[in-house]
Amino acid sequence: MEGLSWRVWLSGASSGLGDALAREFVARGASVALFARREERLKVLRDELVAARPEARVLVQPGDVRDRARVREAVREAEERFGGIDVLLLNAGIGDSFFPRKFDSELVERILAVNFLGAVYGIEAALPGMLARGSGVIVGVSSIGAVRGFPTAAPYCASKAALATFLESLRVDLAGSGVRVITVSPGFIKTPLTDRNRFPMPFLQPAERAARRIVDGIVRGRREIHFPRRLTVPLKLLRCVPGALVDRVLARLLRGKSYRKERGG
Ligand SMILES: NC(=O)c1ccc[n+]([C@@H]2O[C@H](COP(=O)([O-])OP(=O)(O)OC[C@H]3O[C@@H](n4cnc5c(N)ncnc54)[C@H](OP(=O)(O)O)[C@@H]3O)[C@@H](O)[C@H]2O)c1
Known part of the structure; x- marks a missing residue:
């Protein structure tokens, strides 16, 4: 493995993809600040990382990405302890099924607050330091679900589309500043988030x-990291297909399914 001297701030490190990212970064030699709400899990992860690589610098930072002040404080602490942040990895995220007949805007607010605003707070906290140093990489974990609004996932798809579009603007705004912006758009990954799914x-x-794949993509300087390509490429092509046709096909594929699920059927 190549040696990475990167100093990484990683949200959503206590489980799933975030846990795996922490292990991958540390295995390659990076220093990592682990941010999530479940402190005990972060401590166990930190102990495992340090046991595997005693020279690793690993910070445990309990917190909620919806808490703007706490995010700012954690990023500042990581900057002080590491001497700066090279990679800001905005991975914290939640998802839940959404059924229009039981319309619940609280769920929409919750998902947008974590998946979109939580990432925005991270960028707000870390960007000044990156701009001052003239270097840094902002990596946002969106989803292939951002490509179109998929059924029963309106808040999740909207939150990931908001993040992807926000990063798209930022990438251009920051061109020439030394700060790069990467959007990650994965297909399905086996994690506690997807363990709940009952669909194929x-x-x-x-x-x-x-x-x-994500760390390789950052090393290679990609602007977007999407995988597995046999899923993400066809899904991306859906953008070019007339919306009315996609709506009809999705409705036919799912005919009545989401309604039946709503009623417990
Ligand atoms: N799994 C997939 O198929 C898939 C596909 C595309 C994109 N993604 C995205 O990948 C990211 C990681 O998801 P995952 O599959 O690894 O799910 P996961 O295992 O449920 O992990 C989610 C992580 O986010 C953290 N988190 C949730 N709410 C938080 C909050 N309010 N403040 C701080 N941290 C919070 C959780 O930690 P705490 O609960 O300890 O706070 C946990 O560490 C998400 O953004 C997800 O949308 C996943």
């Missing part, structure tokens, strides 16, 4: 493989 998840991949 084509090309489901292990979190370790996904983490490797």
Whole structure:
């Protein structure tokens, strides 16, 4: 493995993809600040990382990404302890099924607050330091679900589309500043988030493989990291297909299914 001297701030490190990313970064020599709400899990992870690589610098930072002040404080602490942040990895995220007949805007607010605003708070906290140093990489974990609004996932798809679009603007705004912006758009990854899904998840991949692809993509300076390509490329092409046709096909595929699920059927 190549040696990375990167100093990484990683949200959503206590489980799934974030846990795998922390292991991948540390295995390659990076220093990592682990941010999530479940402190005990972060401590166990920190102990495992340091046991595997005693020279590793690993910070445990309990907190909620919806808490703007706490995010700012944690980023500042990481900057002070590491001497700066090279990679800001905005991975914390949640998802839940959404049924229009039981319309719940609280769920929409919760998902947008974590998946979109939580990432925005991270960028707000870390960007000044990166701009001052003239270098840094902002990596946002969006989803292939951002490509179109998929059924029963309106808040999740909207939150990931908001993040992807925000990063798209930022990438251009920051061109020439030394700060790069990367959007990660994965297909299905086996994590506690997807363990709850009862629908088929084509090309489901292990979190370790996904983490490797993401770190490889950052090393190679990609602007977008999407995988597995046999799923993400066809899905991206859906953008070019007339919306009315996609709506009809999705409705036919799912005919009545989401309504039946809503009623417990
Ligand atoms: N799994 C997939 O198929 C897939 C596909 C595309 C994109 N993604 C994205 O990948 C990211 C990681 O998801 P995952 O699959 O690894 O899910 P996961 O295992 O449920 O992990 C989610 C992580 O986010 C953290 N988190 C949730 N709410 C938080 C909050 N309010 N403040 C701080 N941290 C919070 C959780 O930690 P705490 O609960 O300890 O706070 C946990 O560490 C998400 O953004 C997800 O949308 C996943």
